[in-house]
Amino acid sequence: xxxxxxxxxxxxxxxxxxxxxxxxxxxxxxxxxxxxxxxxxxxxxxxxxxxxxxxxxxxxxxxxxxxxxxxxxxxxxxxxxxxxxxxxxxxxxxxxxxxxxxxxxxxxxxxxxxxxxxxxxxxxxxxxxxxxxxxxxxxxxxxxxxxx
Numbered sequence: 001x002x003x004x005x006x007x008x009x010x011x012x013x014x015x016x017x018x019x020x021x022x023x024x025x026x027x028x029x030x031x032x033x034x035x036x037x038x039x040x041x042x043x044x045x046x047x048x049x050x051x052x053x054x055x056x057x058x059x060x061x062x063x064x065x066x067x068x069x070x071x072x073x074x075x076x077x078x079x080x081x082x083x084x085x086x087x088x089x090x091x092x093x094x095x096x097x098x099x100x101x102x103x104x105x106x107x108x109x110x111x112x113x114x115x116x117x118x119x120x121x122x123x124x125x126x127x128x129x130x131x132x133x134x135x136x137x138x139x140x141x142x143x144x145x146x147x148x
Contacts, residue, residue, distance in 0.1 A: 010072035019062035031070040039102035053099040063124030084144035092137030
């Protein structure tokens with residue numbers, strides 16, 4: 001599968017660690033993305049072989065990547081030159097409500113709660129078949145430390 005050009009433009013994540021296939025919707029302060037989870041991902045060979053489920057840390061990462069996309073898109077819309085990339089700085093309360101199995105379609109929604117100085121405070125909700133699987137509060141900042 002090819003990478004959506006807008007996603008490739010806005011964040012540095014690439015397969016096999018890109019957990020977003022497409023942007024569903026965007027309005028200032030909120031972004032919704034989607035990822036179809038292939039049934040043959042290597043991760044399922046070890047987590048767990050007899051009843052494979054996608055690790056919670058990967059579900060959170062999909063939300064964090066959606067948050068990075070939201071920040072980058074908002075900065076682009078404000079015509080601000082982004083001098084760096086959004087990086088995770090804090091994970092707050094995370095709630096895992098149901099397991100995610102191979103073949104699922106993830107829908108990630110991230111909402112900007114507040115921006116204070118250089119910190120972006122967000123809430124992420126990941127749904128499968130319209131049911132909440134994960135909720136997490138997190139924050140990001142822009143860093144240039146990872147730029148060449």
